[in-house]
Amino acid sequence: MIVFLGTGLAGGTLPAWVPGRSSGTYDAAGLAGAVLLTASLLLHESAHAVTARRAGIRVEDITVWGLGGVTRLGRAATPRVQFFVSAAGPLASLVLGGIVLAAGFGAGHALHWALVSAVLVWAGWANLLLGVFNLLPAAPLDGGRILQAALWWRGGDRARAQRIAGRCGQAAGFLLIVVGWFEVVHGTTAGLWLMLLGGFVSVSAVAEIRQAVLVNALEGVRIADVMTPEPLAGPDWHTVQQFLTEIMARTDRRAVPLIDFEGRPSGLAERLRLAMVPAARRDEVRVRDVAVPLAQCTVAAPQDELVGVLERATPSARLAILVVDDGRLVGTVTGEDIARAARRRDQGRGSLA
Numbered sequence: 001m002i003v004f005l006g007t008g009l010a011g012g013t014l015p016a017w018v019p020g021r022s023s024g025t026y027d028a029a030g031l032a033g034a035v036l037l038t039a040s041l042l043l044h045e046s047a048h049a050v051t052a053r054r055a056g057i058r059v060e061d062i063t064v065w066g067l068g069g070v071t072r073l074g075r076a077a078t079p080r081v082q083f084f085v086s087a088a089g090p091l092a093s094l095v096l097g098g099i100v101l102a103a104g105f106g107a108g109h110a111l112h113w114a115l116v117s118a119v120l121v122w123a124g125w126a127n128l129l130l131g132v133f134n135l136l137p138a139a140p141l142d143g144g145r146i147l148q149a150a151l152w153w154r155g156g157d158r159a160r161a162q163r164i165a166g167r168c169g170q171a172a173g174f175l176l177i178v179v180g181w182f183e184v185v186h187g188t189t190a191g192l193w194l195m196l197l198g199g200f201v202s203v204s205a206v207a208e209i210r211q212a213v214l215v216n217a218l219e220g221v222r223i224a225d226v227m228t229p230e231p232l233a234g235p236d237w238h239t240v241q242q243f244l245t246e247i248m249a250r251t252d253r254r255a256v257p258l259i260d261f262e263g264r265p266s267g268l269a270e271r272l273r274l275a276m277v278p279a280a281r282r283d284e285v286r287v288r289d290v291a292v293p294l295a296q297c298t299v300a301a302p303q304d305e306l307v308g309v310l311e312r313a314t315p316s317a318r319l320a321i322l323v324v325d326d327g328r329l330v331g332t333v334t335g336e337d338i339a340r341a342a343r344r345r346d347q348g349r350g351s352l353a
Contacts, residue, residue, distance in 0.1 A: 007030065008030075009029075009033045009034060009119075009122065010023075010026040010027045010029065010030025010031070011026070011030070013118075013122060014026050014029055014030060014033075014115065014118055014119070014122075017118045017122075018114045018115050018118045021115060025115065029115050029116075029118075029119050032119055033119040033122055033123055036100075036119070036120075036123045037123050037127075038064060040093065040096055040097075040100075040126070040127050040130070041064045041068060041069045041130070042062070042064050042069070043092055043093075043096060044068075044069060044089045044092050044130065044131075044134075045062045045063075045064060045069040045070070045071045045089065046062065046092075047088040047089050047091070048071040048073070048085055048086075048088050048089045048142075049062060049071050049073075050088070051084055051085045051088040052071075052073045052074075052076075052085045055076070055077075055081045055084070055085060057073050057074045057075070057076060057077075057081070058073065058311075058312060059071065059072070059073055059074075060072035060073065060074075068130070073085070074311050074312065075311055076149075079149040079150070079152040079153035080149070080153070082145060082148065082149040082152070083146055083149040083150070083153075085145075086142045086143075086145035086146045086149060087142065087146055089134060089142050090130075090131040090132075090134045090135050090142050090143070091131070092131075093127045093128070093130045093131035093134065094127070094128060094131035094132075096127050097124050097125070097126070097127030097128035097129075097130070097131060098124070098128070100120050100123050100124035100127060101120070101124025101125065101127075102124075103120050103124075104117045104119070104120030104121035104122075104123075104124055105117070105121065107120060108121075136172055137165070138168040138169040138171070138172035138173070138201065138205070139162070139165035139166050139168065139169040139204070139205055139208045140169060140201070140204040140205065140207075140208055141169070141172075141201065144165040144166075144168060144169050144205075144208075145165070147164070147165050147168065148161045148164070148165040149161075151164055151165070159212045159213070159216035160212075162208060162209075162212035162215075163208075163209050163212045165208065166205045166206070166208035166209035166212065167205070167209065168205075169201055169202070169204065169205025169208060170205045170206065170209075172198075172201055172205075173198045173199065173200075173201035173202030173204075173205055174198065174202060175198070176195070176197055176198025176201060177194070177195050177198035177199060177202070178198075179191070179194055179198075180192065180193070180194030180195035180196075180198060181195060214338075214342055215307055217341075217342040218306050218307050218310075218338070218341060218342055218345065219307060220305070221305070221306045221307070221345070222302070222303060222304065222305055222306060223300045223301065223303070223304045223305075223306055223309060223321070223323055223331075223333060224302035224323075225306075225341065226306060226333055226337045226338060226340070226341040227302070227321075227323045227330075227331035227332060227333045227337065228331055228332050228333070228337060229330060229331045230330070230331070231256075231257060231329070231331055231332040232247070232250060232253075232256055232257075233256065233258065233259050233265075233329055234246070234247035234256050234257075234258060234259070234287070235259060235260075235261075236258035236259065236260055236266045236267060236269075236286070236287055236288035236291065237260075237261065237286060237287075237288065238286070238287050239282060239283050239284065239285060239286060239287065240274050240277045240281075240282040240283075240285050240286075240287050240290065241282035241283045242287075243256075243269060243274060243287040244274055244275075244282070247269075248269075248271055248274065253271075253320075253334070254270060254271050254272070254319055255268050255269060255270045255271065255292075255319035255320050256268070256269050256271075257269075257320065257322055257329055257332060258287065258288060258291055259329060263328065264327050264328065264329075265294060265297075265299075265322050265324055265328075265329040266288060266291075266293075266294050267291040267292050267294050267297060268291060268292040268297050268316055268319055268320060268322065269287050269290075269291040269292075270291070270292060270319055273290050273291070273292075274287065274290060276290075277290060292316045292319070294322075296314055296315075296316055297314065297316045297322050298312070298314050298316055298317040298321045299321070299322045299323075299324050300321055300322070300324070300333070301323070301324065301325060302323055302325055302330065302331070306333070306341070309321060309333075310338075318335065319334075320332045320333065320334050321333040321334075
């Protein structure tokens with residue numbers, strides 16, 4: 001991302017704003033500007049993370065990429081908390097943008113550093129644009145989260161608020177795609193970025209809506225209500241060949257839980273991972289050496305609420321959630337189990353209506 005931004009800045013913007021410099025000078029200045037903007041994106045996301053942690057919300061990770069950044073968080077307990085967590089990022093970008101923009105004008109007028117001024121002014125405007133754009137009332141943008149918090153506070157229905165914010169996100173994404181297409185037709189390559197951004201916003205908005213529907217259907221459901229009890233499990237000390245022949249052959253599931261010598265869960269053996277072990281080595285490689293270790297698995301107790309478990313789920317949850325009681329494996333929850341529970345709840349509500 002830094003190389004891409006730096007190349008664009010050095011090859012187009014800076015020569016137009018400050019002509020007469022060498023290509024090496026433009027390259028160095030472009031790289032500095034790209035690093036500054038990337039740091040700004042990281043600050044934006046860090047503002048979300050710091051505010052969330054102070055509010056007691058779990059922070060999973062931060063990802064910065066070409067179209068912005070994403071901070072994966074747990075769910076806010078109240079509309080007020082969600083509002084402040086959502087507003088923290090755009091506020092940080094707007095404040096930083098103002099500071100950097102002022103520094104850029106100062107460098108140009110007081111110190112006569114034309115190229116430094118150009119880089120700072122570019123980064124300042126980019127931050128202001130980032131802050132304003134993120135305040136659009138369309139999920140998954142921060143403005144969409146703020147809209148959701150306001151609707152949640154006013155109506156008391158979190159799922160409905162999330163669905164409305166998601167619909168706004170779909171509309172905004174579609175509008176960005178249309179504007180981008182119009183720009184491309186008229187010869188402006190920047191329209192491709194708008195189309196890409198619009199596609200990202202639209203897809204993410206659909207995911208927001210689906211999540212709202214799923215969470216609403218599963219509210220109050222406990223792990224014990226949906227788990228498959230006494231699941232098939234295999235010894236983690238078996239070789240891959242033994243495991244495929246004696247355990248995997250008895251089920252069509254994508255993954256099977258593992259237990260150690262003492263009968264405690266130790267991980268999750270994924271069929272695809274086992275199949276990727278070369279046939280010549282399957283009699284010598286232990287299944288635990290290629291399995292998902294317990295530390296990376298999503299583990300829950302029977303009395304845990306399903307929605308809460310899904311919020312803290314690791315990537316292994318796509319295979320299965322391990323249900324453990326008193327140190328023993330008592331069940332698993334798969335995507336099929338969750339979908340079945342959601343359908344039952346929807347049908348039950350429909351029959352009551």
